[in-house]
Amino acid sequence: MSDLKRALGEAVEAAFAGLGLPAELGRVTASDRPDLADFQCNGALPAAKRAGKNPREIATAVAERLKDDPRLASVEIAGPGFINLRVADHTLTVRAGVIAADDRAGAEKLASPRRVLVDYGGPNVAKPMHVGHLRASIIGESVKRLYRFRGDQVLGDAHFGDWGYQMGLLIGAVMDEDAEIGGLVERLNAEDAPLSGPIPEPFQRVSLEDLDRLYPLSAARGKDDPAYRDRARKLTADLQAKKAGCYLLWRRFREVTHIALERDFHALGVDFDLWKGESDVDGLIAPMIADLDAKHLLIDDQGARIIRVARPEDKKELPPLLVVSSEGSAMYGTTDLATILDRQQSFDPQLVIYCVDQRQADHFEIVFRAAYLAGYAKEGQLEHIGFGTMNGPDGKPFKTREGGVLKLNDLIEMARAKARDRLHEAGLGEAFDEAEFEDVAGKVAVAALKFADLSNFRGTSYVFDLDRFTSFEGRTGPYLLYQAVRVKSLLRRATEEGAAAGPVTIAEPAERDLVLTLDAFETALAEAYDKKAPNAVAEHAYRLSQAFSRFYAACPILSAEPAVRSSRLTLAGAALKQLELALDVLGIAVPERM
RNA sequence: GCGCCCGUAGCUCAACCGGAUAGAGCACCUGCCUUCUAAGCUGGUGGUUGCAGGUUCGAGUCCUGCCGGGCGCGCCA
Numbered sequence: 133m134s135d136l137k138r139a140l141g142e143a144v145e146a147a148f149a150g151l152g153l154p155a156e157l158g159r160v161t162a163s164d165r166p167d168l169a170d171f172q173c174n175g176a177l178p179a180a181k182r183a184g185k186n187p188r189e190i191a192t193a194v195a196e197r198l199k200d201d202p203r204l205a206s207v208e209i210a211g212p213g214f215i216n217l218r219v220a221d222h223t224l225t226v227r228a229g230v231i232a233a234d235d236r237a238g239a240e241k242l243a244s245p246r247r248v249l250v251d252y253g254g255p256n257v258a259k260p261m262h263v264g265h266l267r268a269s270i271i272g273e274s275v276k277r278l279y280r281f282r283g284d285q286v287l288g289d290a291h292f293g294d295w296g297y298q299m300g301l302l303i304g305a306v307m308d309e310d311a312e313i314g315g316l317v318e319r320l321n322a323e324d325a326p327l328s329g330p331i332p333e334p335f336q337r338v339s340l341e342d343l344d345r346l347y348p349l350s351a352a353r354g355k356d357d358p359a360y361r362d363r364a365r366k367l368t369a370d371l372q373a374k375k376a377g378c379y380l381l382w383r384r385f386r387e388v389t390h391i392a393l394e395r396d397f398h399a400l401g402v403d404f405d406l407w408k409g410e411s412d413v414d415g416l417i418a419p420m421i422a423d424l425d426a427k428h429l430l431i432d433d434q435g436a437r438i439i440r441v442a443r444p445e446d447k448k449e450l451p452p453l454l455v456v457s458s459e460g461s462a463m464y465g466t467t468d469l470a471t472i473l474d475r476q477q478s479f480d481p482q483l484v485i486y487c488v489d490q491r492q493a494d495h496f497e498i499v500f501r502a503a504y505l506a507g508y509a510k511e512g513q514l515e516h517i518g519f520g521t522m523n524g525p526d527g528k529p530f531k532t533r534e535g536g537v538l539k540l541n542d543l544i545e546m547a548r549a550k551a552r553d554r555l556h557e558a559g560l561g562e563a564f565d566e567a568e569f570e571d572v573a574g575k576v577a578v579a580a581l582k583f584a585d586l587s588n589f590r591g592t593s594y595v596f597d598l599d600r601f602t603s604f605e606g607r608t609g610p611y612l613l614y615q616a617v618r619v620k621s622l623l624r625r626a627t628e629e630g631a632a633a634g635p636v637t638i639a640e641p642a643e644r645d646l647v648l649t650l651d652a653f654e655t656a657l658a659e660a661y662d663k664k665a666p667n668a669v670a671e672h673a674y675r676l677s678q679a680f681s682r683f684y685a686a687c688p689i690l691s692a693e694p695a696v697r698s699s700r701l702t703l704a705g706a707a708l709k710q711l712e713l714a715l716d717v718l719g720i721a722v723p724e725r726m
Numbered sequence: 727g728c729g730c731c732c733g734u735a736g737c738u739c740a741a742c743c744g745g746a747u748a749g750a751g752c753a754c755c756u757g758c759c760u761u762c763u764a765a766g767c768u769g770g771u772g773g774u775u776g777c778a779g780g781u782u783c784g785a786g787u788c789c790u791g792c793c794g795g796g797c798g799c800g801c802c803a
Contacts, residue, residue, distance in 0.1 A: 161742060174745055181783080211746050212783075256803080293803065351802090410803095436801055448729040448799080457801045464803050491797055493730070520731080520796085527795085558765060588739065591731075593796075595738065600752075604765035607739085607751040614765050622762055659742065671740070674750080685758090685767040704762095726763090 135238060135654040136227055137162065137171060140203070140217060144173045147197040153179050153190070160217070162652060169208070169216035170648055176213040187213030221638045224647045228636040231650050232702045237710035238653050242283040249287050249475055250276040252487035253397070253404065256293035257389045258302050258343040261396050261540040263530050263596075264489070267519050270585045272487035273402045273719045274666040275517070279485075281717050282661055287479060290393075292409025294386060295467065297354075298347065300368030302385060303378055304360070305350040306338055313338070317377030325376035335384040340392050343385060365459065372414060372462075392541070399544050401578055401719050413470035417462050420470050421455065429505055430455060441501035450494065453502040465499050472503045472514065483513055485664065490518030490591065517664045520593030522585070530596050547577035550602045551610075558604065560726055572723045576602070579609030579720045586718050587670040607674055609720060615677040616715070616722045618684070619708040626690060626701055633705055634698025642679075642686040646703055649679040653710055657717070666718060673714040680707045 137160055145158030157175030164172065176194060180187035191213040198207045198217075206218040231238040252272020255261050276288040307314035312334050320332070354361045371378040390407070397403070421437075424430050430437045435458030442450045454463045462470075475481055486496055496516035503509045524530045532538045551573040555561045561569045584601040588594045604610045626632075638644050656672035659665070689700040712722055 156743095159743085164742095165746065168746085172746090177745065177784085178743090187783090214746065254803090296803070298802085434800080438800080446729095450729095451800050454801055459801075461801085463801065490731070492803090494798060495803090518731090523796095529796095554765085560763090560765080584738095592739085593732080597738075600738070603752085605752080606765095608765095611751095611765070614763080618763055618766085625762060655742075667740080668742085671750090678750090681766060682768095684762080685764095688761070690762050726765090 134240065136203075136219060136223070136648075136651045137655055140171055140219075141173075143198060143201055143203075144175070144194065144215070144217075147194045148175060148179070150197055151190070151193055153183075158194075162648075162655070163216065165210075165216075166645075168210060170219045171217040173215040173217070174213075176215060180213065191215050219648075221644070224638050224644060225636050227651055228638070228647045228703060228706065231647075231653075231710070232633075232636065232706040235709075237706060237713050238650060239281070239657055239713065240654050245283045245285060246482040247286075247479060248279050248284045248483045248485065249289060249479060249481040250279070250485045250487060251289050251291050252276070252485075253290045253402065254293065254488060255290060255389075255393050256298070257409075258298065258347055258385050259293075260340070260344055261393065262537040263522055263540065263543055264537075265540055266400075266543065266581070267522055267585060267590075268487055268489065269397065269400055269402045270582050270719065271517075271519055271590050271666065272485075273400075274582075274586055274669075274717060275485060275487060275664055277717050277719060278657070278660055278666060278669065281713070282657060287405045287481075288403070289406040289408050290404040291471070292386075292407060292411075294382075295372065295410035295414060296464065297364060297368050298351065299371055299382055299385070300364040300366070301350040301354055302343060302347060303367045303371065303381055304364050305346040306342065306381065309342075309346065310334070310337070313381070317381055320377035320380060321370060321375040323376060325380070327374060327376060327379050331380055331384050331387070335381050338381070338384050338388065340388045343388065365461070369461070396540050396544065399541075399574070399578070400581075401721055408471075408474075410464075410467040410471075413467055413474045416470045416474055417466060420473055424455065424506055427506060429502075434458065439502045439505065441498050441505065443501075450498060450501075453498045455502075465495065465502075468495075468499045469502055469506070469508070472499070472508045476508055481513070483515065484509070486514070486516045488516060488518065490520060492516070493518050515664075517590065519590040522596050523593050524596060527595065544577065544581075546598060547581055547602065548573055550598055551576040551580065554602055554604060554610070555726070572726045575721050575723050576610050576613060576726070579613050579715075581609070582718055582720050583609030583612060583670060586666045587674070589665055589667050612673055612677050612711070612715060612720070613722055613726065615680060616708060616711050617724070617726050619680065619704050619711075620722075620724060622684075622689065622704060623701070623708065629690065631690060631694075631697055631701060633701040634695070636699045636702050637695070639696075640683075640687050642683040643700075643703060646679045646683045646707060649676050650706060650710055653714070656714075660717075669714055669717050673711060673718065676707060676711055676714065680704070680711070683707075 141160040144160050145155040148158040149155040157179050158173060160171050160173050163169040176187045176191035179190050188209055191209045194215055195207045195209055203220055203223040204217055205220040208216045210216050250272055253269050276286055280286040307317055316334055354364055367378060371382055429439045436454055437456040438452035438454055440452045453465045455466050457463055493516060500514040504511050521529045555573060561572055580601040656668045660668035687700055689697060715722060
């Protein structure tokens, strides 16, 4: 059984078609006027426009064909020609039963699943993640889960930044600081030592803190000290040539970075299927350049080799893709292009979604066009979904009080601390042992951060306000957790009292609204999927919580007579299941109690 | 200079191909706990959707111009 919107839509479409009108005009949507109807169809208006007829006449003719549908309690014409549908209670009863019995709580599966790769997160070796990575991680994770939940075969790839100039800078900086490491790098480089063995002990002294400290210093020096910069470039080239000293030290960089990244991502409930990085496509670059050359796409320009991607219809002049720099090195567009090739060869995705800051829109347009020209992907298979920035109270990209970049780990810790305070304020979790309390605080913190982010459309920027996000009142992550936990508590009590769920009967308006809201899950998922916009799911989760909360306030459950109690327990169970599924799509985990 | 995005209630944000009375939350006012977690629920105040035109039976939504803000525009990623 499909959702009511679609089922009724098919009936109305048939009615339109029966009148010789285009079926697609029969599209049904949730009513804008719940006081008048449950669902509505506006198709009579455009139909009348095309046919030069009175819309109310057409609406009446459509209504005539629908009036005997047993699923409908009423069909009415209103205003200029809106067709208002009210669903029979019996239909809602049946639909509620189906949702309650369904593991997916009423969500459909895609008729034709695709292979989809989501590229998100974008962490860099040796550069700690900061708030800028927060949105990429949160949105990308949700898009990945959404696509997977609807039935696509999905891989999430972190696409590590681990093969560029910053690696050479750091190798040099570490060598300068620690003479023993410096000597060892040079000796190993000369020795042609094995690359895959254990990392030499002196290299293991290098910590993430060292890299954090050295990176900004060396990056700054590289800018105005040509000799220093040239040496870093040389070391980058040595690394890319896999000289053992550089390579083994680089492996240590990757190792310490990876540990920290996994900690941060884990704390956020973000998981990758692939931890591929720029270095993984290194071997593909030379043959790719040969291939591009053979296809006559490369043009020599100012000492560099480029691919021109501008099109006559472009409104603005798009720069070319820089494939080989004038110094002979690969640029980030080069590795991005090679990555497209790599993915085509390994997974052959039908769609690749790049979840990266909106500011990179031009870059991706250029890379995508180059990939299409080279035949590494089909037009439209590559899609960049950009997002806005997370801003501070001043409306500018978020900074710490000192004006620096806030590390992601520190941000998560701030949110946790705030969550602990809120729990204490409310006198919650006092009976919990330390481990459970921390678990709940962590989940509240993540729910606060993620819901605040995902409830906005990804394309717009938003203002970061931790006090507001962690509030337990209103439209927040913690509110949603609270609602879910409240149902869990209720169901536990029901079990203790031996009360079982049973067939649904709809009597109260709050019950009716709850079932209609449950039915809207599929619509929300489909919209989020099509627009790559998780905020539609966030919106649904919030509406569902509200609908449940109204139901909970208006309809006593455990104290009701047995048949009513059974029905309401079924509704409560269905609401919980759907809420948890929706939150899971958002990447938000629910504790057992709080 | 060229291009992209944004401008909606005091604040933070929604708005399903162009449809009815532009919705939530916060804040403010108002009720509801001897009853399932009141972190909740009920009712209310609050709008010239930046401005000016245009298309349309109908515009927050589409088109043009302007004002204001953000971002991008070849060897960093």
